[in-house]
Amino acid sequence: MTHPNITNGWFKETETLWPGQAMTLQVTEILHQEKSKFQDVLVFQSANHGNVLVLDGVIQATERDEFAYQEMIAHLPLNAHPNPRKVLVIGGGDGGVLREIVKHDCVEEVTLVEIDEAVVKAAKKFLPAMAVGFQHPKVKLHIGDGFEYLKNNESSYDVIITDSSDPVGPAESLFGETFYGLMRKALLPEGIICTQGECPWLHLSIIKDVLEHSRKVFPVVDYAWASVPTYPCGMMGFVLCCNTPGRNMRVPTRRFPPAFEAGGKLRYYNADVHQAAFVLPQFAKAALAL
């Protein structure tokens, strides 16, 4: 197999959204490649980062560092919520976010809505440590459009997590005001949403727009970030919005027992990391008025 992003044994990320810079990873073997109905799906085995999932030329997850992103996008909203029982994931077809959500015993049901079944199939075959999330008895998988799903499920969820790719291609509409309005309607009282929030080093203006329209829809809006080496600039942000006026999502409402935190089942997140994640570099704090 060959792929346009792979030359001389190295994968080079498509740079459209971050001109002039590109992460490269050494490739051992191309495991899977297809043009799905929605996007270019590539999985390769890398020399030092385990198997790597790439959509439309952009790294989505490597087995080496995916835990940072998955833990943060799941545990930030879930531990900010007093008692999350019903959770919806939009996107997240690799299953890694599911794996994290079911670490919360109080969660009774998780539904994942992924538009592209090809991603789920590729993950189940080549990213078993992430796709393990699909095997949990609390998890339901729905292949379909997140927009449509939200319209048909008002007042249904305590937490909604949008684990999407970037705002070009199939995920573009997931960054718009309409989508945030639909998420708000699908929440139960005290509900919280958490979405992939791009990177302040690269996309301050996109993030500003998202925060601005979120503030029209939700009474509480905040922004956190994590270090994820194989995402552009090594930083990934998260937009968090809450249905409850006055709720401070920066301090966890619930926390994992310290023995659980230190027991190896969490590799990035802990209660201190939760709080520190909301502290932004000065340039981002100023630009985002946070």
Place this chain on the structure above:
Amino acid sequence: MTHPNITNGWFKETETLWPGQAMTLQVTEILHQEKSKFQDVLVFQSANHGNVLVLDGVIQATERDEFAYQEMIAHLPLNAHPNPRKVLVIGGGDGGVLREIVKHDCVEEVTLVEIDEAVVKAAKKFLPAMAVGFQHPKVKLHIGDGFEYLKNNESSYDVIITDSSDPVGPAESLFGETFYGLMRKALLPEGIICTQGECPWLHLSIIKDVLEHSRKVFPVVDYAWASVPTYPCGMMGFVLCCNTPGRNMRVPTRRFPPAFEAGGKLRYYNADVHQAAFVLPQFAKAALAL
């Protein structure tokens, strides 16, 4: 001009210390290249990151994101110290750390000891926003070996900052126990040191070694980090050690006035960032016993 790290208009970082991954930056023009007495010195103009300084194939600073590193390695130790008046910088030949240090009015004198004059000359010519640090009347430049300099300057400094390259090549000895012992002796009572501390995603065992031998030399040892996109994995750590038993360097002893913090002269650091920088991802916290 040509350079072995530049092909088809893109610079690709040498991957010796982080096998299987390499940052690439688009090059507009090679501005300077030489084999100095100590290392390969390259400066290029990039498409989107301003001018870039590279030593032995490894990115040292880009004009786009250097402020994150320079602010943190300077302000963490300086604001942890109650009254820093005399400061020593070892390495840091681009001048950026000097630019940050002189933002503290209490500092009376800064000496920078750089082993490779070629770096200083290249910075003065091609990185003026960093080299501006050399122009300040409080700053003295000494071209020479940091080891030798420390031996001849016992009990002289409130803060010592080691802004070195990685522990291969000319900076290797700067990561050893002997060097930490010499820094300790060169400190005044209440003195603090801060050194470039590599990246927990890549070099936990190097960091463990450095912290272990630091603890033999200093009563207080700690570790912080910052997001710096063009360093490997986008994260850079800092080792901080203090002469004063019981001092908590995580909370700033002094802070910039809020108007200064928000006034545009700081782009990464603020007092909240100072505290959050010491919160490590769980895997690093566990491995480093912090």
